[in-house]
Amino acid sequence: MNGRPAIAVSELTVVRGGRAVLNGLTLDVEPGHVTGLLGPSGCGKSTLMRAIVGVQIVASGAVTVLGEPAGSASLRRRVGYVTQAPSVYGDLSIEENLRFFASVVGADERRIAELIDTVGLAGLEGRVAGSLSGGQRSRVSLATALLGRPAVLVLDEPTVGLDPVLRAELWRDFHELAAAGTTLLISSHVMEEAAECDEVILMRDGAVLRQTTPDGLRAETGEQDLSRAFLALIEHESA
């Protein structure tokens, strides 16, 4: 990596409802990589992502994205964020949703058509988002985040509920984006998806358990299956 990480989190503590969801968490995300954020539901992945895009109230610690404090006005054009629940307007069509977000981030018509194709929704442009399946809606949500060609993409469980073919296509797209210099942080609670990432950050109970590569994880635990590897790691840690 060329010196500066794309995302730097240091000693981050987030308290929600009187409970520390993140507890002094520290990590770096390399630029131009696909980094997977993996861990069981409720371990703090979404909270960490919200802190990175600057919409989470944090108790202490620092989050820096592209060298600027998370949530800075200048980052709003350079960071794309997809929430876990698809955040699109259910009463607008796919095209109308994209057109609205395109005018907010300053993307053109061609980009809209291109992205509808990328996320596999060509031919459905006129469908009202509320009438789509959950997977289709989350793809609209993903497309809106890609509109402004952000340098950093923070995707919260973007592949949940998608069929295997589409999931494979999306992972290919993610790697193409990374090859073009985009930094991607992608969360999942499905350990198999770790195999798709250049780097993986394993989280548990609001802390980073390990930051490694899929091969590194296999080598460390001696398990080929990444779910088993994760379990082995937890057993080893608590032993």
Next chain:
Amino acid sequence: MSLVVTRAIALRVLWQIRRDPRTIALLLIVPVVLLALLKWVFAGEPSVFLSIGVPLCGLFPFIVMFLITSIAMLRERTTGTLERLMTLPMSRLDLLVGYAIAFGVLATIQATIVCTVGFVALGLDAAHGVWLVGLLAIGNALLGMALGLAASAFARTEFQAVQFMPALIFPQLLLCGIFIERAKMSTALYWLSWALPLTYAYDALARATGPAPLGAWFAVDVLVTAAGTIAALALGAATLKRRTA
């Protein structure tokens, strides 16, 4: 603030409502039907209809816009679209002004229809002209919208949001003077009514209806209503937090 983004938000809100023809029909037809019903109810005492019919033309948009805006903004908060907007290059002012423009357009259409039916078909009359009543109606709609935006921050669910209407709007209607002259209320209520924005909105409409010159009080009414709108918008802006727990 960006004109492009503000315009995009206004168009988007209008587009969303366009997708819901039943809401549009309710918005435009219900006030007219209620006005006609009122005339019928007071058929034996036509002077009552004439004196409260005009102010009602100017108050319907206030009530309806309060409801619609509070639900629309609540949805924006609960579906995660607000959070997404907060991560984008959009200022809070873009959002508020965009909403104000969209609901201002709707209010204008609504006020035009209710005033046309009221003044042409149902025989209402205002000494200072139907135009003034229409303009006041649009101003009141913006006040309703601003209060609705602020109220949405205090509701977690749509059930709660609709309850804000009887909680926040009905008392103002009861105390504004439309049902009984404020001077005839108990001292406590009379003084309380001075603190409610709808009192001024109604007073302006009543002055526009009556034969007396508009006078300085009319100017005070308009200024206070406008100030109330701006204060409510500021409160609404304060509730649009980029960072939440």
